[in-house]
Amino acid sequence: MCSRNHWLRLAAMTAGLILVFAAFPGDQTAYGQDEIRIGNTNPYSGPASSYGTIGRAIGFYFNKVNDEGGINGRKINYISYDDGYSPPRTVEQIRKLVEQDRVHLLFQTLGTPTNSAIHKYVNKKKIPHLFVATGATKWGNPKEYPWTMGWQPNYQTVSKIFAQYVIENVPGARIGILYQNDDYGKDYLYGFKAGLAEGIERAGLTGDQAPRIVMEQSYEVTDPTIDSQIINLKTSGANVFFNISIPKFAAQAIKRIKAIGWDPLHIINDVSTSIDAVLRPAGLENAIGLISAQYIKDPASPEWADDPGMIDFLKFMDKYVPAESRNPAFTVYAYSVSQTLVYVLERCGDDLSRENIMRQAANIRNLELPMLLPGIKINTGPDDFYPIEQMQMQRFDGEKWVRFGDLLSAG
Amino acid sequence: MESFLQQVVSGLATGGIYAALALALVMIYHSTNHLNFAQGEMAMFSTYISWSLINAGVPYWIAFFATLVIAFAGGVVIERLIIRWVEDAPVLTVVIVFIGLLMIFNSVAGWIYSYDIKVFPSPFPDQPIQIGTLYLGPHDVGAIAVTLIVLAILFLFFRYTSLGLAMRAAAENPESSRLVGIRVGRMLGMGWGLAALIGAVAGMMVAPIVFLDPNMMAGILIYAFAGAMFGGISSPGGAVFGGFFLGVTENLAGSYIPFIGNELKLSVALVIIVVVLLVRPSGIFGKVTVSRV
Numbered sequence: 294m295c296s297r298n299h300w301l302r303l304a305a306m307t308a309g310l311i312l313v314f315a316a317f318p319g320d321q322t323a324y325g326q327d328e329i330r331i332g333n334t335n336p337y338s339g340p341a342s343s344y345g346t347i348g349r350a351i352g353f354y355f356n357k358v359n360d361e362g363g364i365n366g367r368k369i370n371y372i373s374y375d376d377g378y379s380p381p382r383t384v385e386q387i388r389k390l391v392e393q394d395r396v397h398l399l400f401q402t403l404g405t406p407t408n409s410a411i412h413k414y415v416n417k418k419k420i421p422h423l424f425v426a427t428g429a430t431k432w433g434n435p436k437e438y439p440w441t442m443g444w445q446p447n448y449q450t451v452s453k454i455f456a457q458y459v460i461e462n463v464p465g466a467r468i469g470i471l472y473q474n475d476d477y478g479k480d481y482l483y484g485f486k487a488g489l490a491e492g493i494e495r496a497g498l499t500g501d502q503a504p505r506i507v508m509e510q511s512y513e514v515t516d517p518t519i520d521s522q523i524i525n526l527k528t529s530g531a532n533v534f535f536n537i538s539i540p541k542f543a544a545q546a547i548k549r550i551k552a553i554g555w556d557p558l559h560i561i562n563d564v565s566t567s568i569d570a571v572l573r574p575a576g577l578e579n580a581i582g583l584i585s586a587q588y589i590k591d592p593a594s595p596e597w598a599d600d601p602g603m604i605d606f607l608k609f610m611d612k613y614v615p616a617e618s619r620n621p622a623f624t625v626y627a628y629s630v631s632q633t634l635v636y637v638l639e640r641c642g643d644d645l646s647r648e649n650i651m652r653q654a655a656n657i658r659n660l661e662l663p664m665l666l667p668g669i670k671i672n673t674g675p676d677d678f679y680p681i682e683q684m685q686m687q688r689f690d691g692e693k694w695v696r697f698g699d700l701l702s703a704g
Numbered sequence: 705m706e707s708f709l710q711q712v713v714s715g716l717a718t719g720g721i722y723a724a725l726a727l728a729l730v731m732i733y734h735s736t737n738h739l740n741f742a743q744g745e746m747a748m749f750s751t752y753i754s755w756s757l758i759n760a761g762v763p764y765w766i767a768f769f770a771t772l773v774i775a776f777a778g779g780v781v782i783e784r785l786i787i788r789w790v791e792d793a794p795v796l797t798v799v800i801v802f803i804g805l806l807m808i809f810n811s812v813a814g815w816i817y818s819y820d821i822k823v824f825p826s827p828f829p830d831q832p833i834q835i836g837t838l839y840l841g842p843h844d845v846g847a848i849a850v851t852l853i854v855l856a857i858l859f860l861f862f863r864y865t866s867l868g869l870a871m872r873a874a875a876e877n878p879e880s881s882r883l884v885g886i887r888v889g890r891m892l893g894m895g896w897g898l899a900a901l902i903g904a905v906a907g908m909m910v911a912p913i914v915f916l917d918p919n920m921m922a923g924i925l926i927y928a929f930a931g932a933m934f935g936g937i938s939s940p941g942g943a944v945f946g947g948f949f950l951g952v953t954e955n956l957a958g959s960y961i962p963f964i965g966n967e968l969k970l971s972v973a974l975v976i977i978v979v980v981l982l983v984r985p986s987g988i989f990g991k992v993t994v995s996r997v
Contacts (some may be wrong), residue, residue: 338811340919343819474967511966515923517721517914520714521955522966528707541821541915552832553710553839574823574915 328370332390339377346620350627353613380410387411433678442678449484453703456488466504469531474511481537527555540571547575581691586684592621602663706837711955717844719951724851724906725928726943735895742805744921747903750775779900780893813918824911847909930973936990
């Protein structure tokens with residue numbers, strides 16, 4: 294009997310204790326003053342797991358920052374969970390990061406569907422949701438979602454740059470478009486049409502001088518091939534082909550176009566410019582003449598061999614990135630976006646409140662980073678949640694991408 | 705007209721892909737009366753094995769036939785180790801085991817080989833053949849020929865060999881077969897082995913067109929099912945016809961019927977499955993099955 298009473302009392306006390314703690318939710322963040330907790334989700338498993346390289350590389354960069362003394366004397370504690378690119382799991386992991394791990398902020402959560410699933414939640418909870426790893430345009434909407442911000446040039450900006458290129462270089466272009474039938478493809482398509490209309494009006498082009506879209510063809514991610522679409526686009530008489538597709542279909546298209554004897558000016562979206570993942574499978578000789586746009590320095594390109602930024606980057610790769618995780622393109626991306634966050638956190642000083650983190654993130658002025666193309670400046674403001682908005686055109690010469698022209702931005 | 709012909713040709717090429725996998729589905733159905741949902745993933749995995757061999761420097765045709773042997777053995781092992789335990793289980797159990805296999809193969813392939821696309825070589829020449837304004841891919845033509853050859857071999861095997869006859873008997877009436885001395889278990893294992901082998905052929909013919917990645921077969925499997933259902937799940941020739949028919953229909957409907965367009969191409973396949981099941985469950989060339997109750 295005695296022992297049963299004892300247990301009951303213990304249980305009651307425990308319950309009381311839990312209630313006491315539960316009464317102080319929200320702001321009473323449990324983190325210590327000597328560290329900055331940064332939460333992240335990435336696909337370390339599942340179909341999108343090649344992107345997991347980004348999540349890991351960010352961790353390696355923060356190790357470097359910590360080795361060099363941290364940020365204003367505080368160490369970074371980077372907590373990154375696997376969501377397998379599955380939105381329900383993202384929700385679960387983000388709740389854990391926010392409610393149990395009590396992170397200061399979320400950083401570089403990866404994927405459009407995954408971030409869409411947590412968009413409302415993080416804004417309701419007022420957690421800084423910074424520099425998300427997706428190019429969708431909707432992350433730059435401070436009026437409705439003041440806690441979420443993108444980083445890379447968004448899909449609409451990119452496709453407006455392409456539209457401008459066509460207007461200036463191919464008078465009277467007849468444009469055929471292939472796009473993936475989902476948010477990503479439609480975001481690009483919308484931006485391209487808007488850019489085309491604006492550009493034509495600005496240049497005052499009329500009649501035969503004005504480029505026009507002669508055909509749009511969509512595909513589903515489940516389609517085995519896009520041969521049928523390519524044939525239709527060829528038949529439409531288009532002389533410019535704007536290709537909005539993910540690596541697998543981009544590679545198919547590059548190969549198929551040559552196989553059916555079509556020779557348009559081929560503009561490929563920046564999602565599928567990887568030489569190893571797209572152009573090599575498609576056949577490098579088929580890829581000669583492809584046009585795209587870029588904003589970071591390509592470690593494979595010889596032009597940066599003596600560039601101090603590149604030398605520092607390669608040193609970082611040698612010292613912190615294990616050989617099996619070395620994907621140069623993804624690592625440059627992770628390196629640069631992490632530097633942007635470190636810059637923001639340094640400017641926060643000792644005030645690491647979530648409001649201040651967000652205020653500093655929305656107050657970046659002309660930040661230049663060592664691995665972005667020379668001249669690209671990161672700017673944000675209370676109404677401008679699009680950090681990078683400049684790119685440079687590039688053409689594939691059969692071995693490497695060669696940049697040409699000035700930096701472009703979608704004004 | 706020129707583009708119409710090109711669409712038909714390209715439809716036949718994709719149809720050849722569906723036909724090859726449909727043939728593997730029919731094979732399993734023929735020898736075990738099951739529809740194997742993991743068929744596509746098994747084919748994908750065999751293709752990776754072949755890719756590894758070729759990358760290790762093995763000549764194409766040696767790798768090709770080595771893969772067939774490995775796939776056959778793998779199919780037998782899966783049947784003997786896993787499927788035989790659920791042979792008499794309710795249909796739902798079997799379906800769940802198949803889906804489990806599908807996910808295992810998919811994840812293991814991703815784990816070992818990553819999800820990046822890989823180039824798979826074609827044994828056929830690279831330069832397109834041009835007839836007037838029409839372009840034919842040598843690989844497409846070759847793949848269709850290979851599918852038809854496999855079909856012919858299967859036909860001869862089941863029609864004229866005693867092993868083929870024994871396999872058919874074991875599938876259609878296990879008890880009587882056992883009574884006349886056919887080792888039914890072994891025949892079922894053989895059926896799985898053969899299906900895996902045909903799947904491997906399909907995989908190695910598909911991969912040069914769509915590139916090799918762990919999700920390569922996901923979309924194709926649905927079309928292969930539709931093709932097999934349409935032509936008749938019990939008829940190898942019917943399934944091959946169904947595959948080709950679907951490839952061409954899909955292209956023409958997607959290009960020339962504005963209401964369908966590219967968005968509803970997959971739906972065409974699904975509608976075919978449903979209509980066939982409602983109107984003529986045995987398919988166009990299939991045998992109507994009668995079961996005694």
